[in-house]
Amino acid sequence: MSFFDEFIHVAEIALPLLLQGLGATAAISVLSIIIAMILGSAVGYMCLSANKAVELIARAFIKIFRCTPFMVQVYLAYYGLPALGLNVSAFSTGVIILGLYTAAYTAVILESGVSAIPKGQFEAAYAMGMSRFSTMVRIIFPQTLKIIVPSLTGQFVQTVKDSSILSIITVAEMTMMTKEAIGITFSPLFVYICAGVLYWALNLVIEFASKGIEKHNNRVAI
């Protein structure tokens, strides 16, 4: 059998498993991103707070999650959540920790986006008698969202990639399924290449979507 034939043969066996894993990867990523968006906005909002204590808490959260390796965080969550009395499945643990991790990055992106909004926008909103919260939600946030689309989607690509690390706590996402497929085919390199290509395809889709959104935004702006 030639090299190429062997690859096709392995791919035929591995792909169904990998696609099943891809579904789990996508589910984990989407759930984590939703958590990250909500929590990240909250933390980003706290960073801009006038209250120093609140700001300090938010900054500490960001610093802790950004300055430790994600793999170590996964282990900590895996052993730490049960110790705290939360007996959740590996899948939920993965979603929670990936969500928290991404939230720290999302908060920073949001904060830098807000700082790019002209100050006059805040002042005008306050002059109209809007509260701080509704200024944020109704004036600043929509504009920020437009600015940060490229870095936010970049972060989402990162989230999809980081979800592969969850394989170490037996979450059945694509990297885990890759190992399973290797157990059947005994051809690690080919299966890993298939997995790499699938991840790549998923991330290219996100990138193209991001470019599409950017283009749309630019057109609206004109």
Place this chain on the structure above:
Amino acid sequence: MENFNIIWHYKDLLLQGLGYTLFVSAAAIIIALCVGMLLSVMRMGGNSLPSRIMKKFVAVYVSFVRGTPVLVQIYIIYQALAIMGLNLSNLVSGIIALSLNSGGFIAEIIRGGLTAVPKGQTEAARALGMSEPKILMRIVFPQVFKVALPQLTSEFINVIKVSPMLSVLAIVELTRTAQRLVSQTYINLPFYVAIAILYFIICAGLEELVKLQKKRLER
């Protein structure tokens, strides 16, 4: 307190693991710098067919490196090196995988830095009769690295944060050390907290360095 004593008991092993992590990361970032420079030189060519092919290759390479998880890249490199018949140790193939990954990111950083070097500089160097490699090594890259130093330090932080994944190749860096100690002592959480703190100290310290470098650059 009891847990603390246990960690203190194994502090030598943990520090040794930390040393390994730093060694692996430093080796990887140095090779990655070379890879990144090579990739950006490959991208500089004109409009001839070979240089267009090289540009396409670099584009695909960078896209692949940025679009796939490091974990998968580590496995692919490890298996590929073995199939190619290179009998390398896990440590070497781990370092190669990390540096090939980081090289793609550094190529992008250098691309950003290149815009900071005015075109007149290369033209002037060419007018003085310097050869192309000499222009790159003595005029362009020194200035690029000066501008890109903060990003390069951030990339070093990233490499340190990625290095735990080498534990899947049984390279005994900090995370692997902790895993071993966990399976030896049957206590898990304290060890992981301990290594998280160690990583935090290193990365937070380097992040302060990045801030300093940025400030110096602004001045």
